[in-house]
Amino acid sequence: MSQPLRLYGLHTSRCTQIARFALNEKKVPFQYVRVNSPEHLARHPLGKIPALEVQGKYYFESIAICRYIDAISTPSLVPADPVAALAVNQWVEGFIYNFYPYAFIIKTAAQRDAADTTSAADNIASAKTHLTPILAAYEKQLANGCGYLAGSEFSLADVVHMPYLNVLVKAVPELIQGRVREWFDRIAERPAWKEVLEFEANEPAP
Numbered sequence: 754m755s756q757p758l759r760l761y762g763l764h765t766s767r768c769t770q771i772a773r774f775a776l777n778e779k780k781v782p783f784q785y786v787r788v789n790s791p792e793h794l795a796r797h798p799l800g801k802i803p804a805l806e807v808q809g810k811y812y813f814e815s816i817a818i819c820r821y822i823d824a825i826s827t828p829s830l831v832p833a834d835p836v837a838a839l840a841v842n843q844w845v846e847g848f849i850y851n852f853y854p855y856a857f858i859i860k861t862a863a864q865r866d867a868a869d870t871t872s873a874a875d876n877i878a879s880a881k882t883h884l885t886p887i888l889a890a891y892e893k894q895l896a897n898g899c900g901y902l903a904g905s906e907f908s909l910a911d912v913v914h915m916p917y918l919n920v921l922v923k924a925v926p927e928l929i930q931g932r933v934r935e936w937f938d939r940i941a942e943r944p945a946w947k948e949v950l951e952f953e954a955n956e957p958a959p
């Protein structure tokens with residue numbers, strides 16, 4: 754690789770954490786650039802984070818960034834075998850369409866908690882109602898005894914969930930129980946994830 758990759762983001766951003774976790778897992782060298790300013794609009798069409806700079810061009814969407822990171826280094830987070838890849842990708846897409854929308858509501862409401870307690874509590878209660886059957890499906894899937902969401906190998910399906918699971922474990926611990934909690938604890942032991950948390954803890958507040 755001629756130029757190092759640059760990850761533009763913020764330590765408190767869960768989407769930045771998804772990309773950072775993948776970079777750490779794959780031991781891909783990168784420079785982190787802290788972003789908190791309007792100039793960032795030039796790097797991301799919607800001014801959001803993260804963005805990844807590759808050979809002087811900017812790319813966005815944390816999971817697309819993870820897939821690029823996966824393609825340039827080993828071991829793979831998505832298996833080559835089409836059926837095994839399908840097993841991983843159904844849970845990655847499931848994260849985007851089923852899990853993330855409600856986890857995002859809880860994250861946002863938990864942050865606002867002090868400012869607007871009543872509406873934050875209403876939002877959390879509604880999101881919890883939606884997440885309950887979704888997490889029951891995760892519990893059932895994890896009953897396969899393989900340890901990870903898509904099977905016995907740690908995969909992209911696990912990477913994408915972790916920053917939001919880490920929010921839910923604190924904001925709604927009653928929802929993250931049983932095998933889902935064991936799955937979270939297993940991923941939390943990974944050095945690549947521990948680095949994400951250490952980085953979040955040590956950066957100055959945004």
Ligand SMILES: N[C@@H](CCC(=O)N[C@@H](CS)C(=O)NCC(=O)O)C(=O)O
Nearest residue numbers: 766767768800801802803814815816
């Ligand atoms: N689906 C996008 C979501 C990006 C996103 O919404 N990022 C948030 C931080 S986690 C952000 O930039 N928020 C600031 C804003 O919307 O202005 C991804 O995964 O990269």
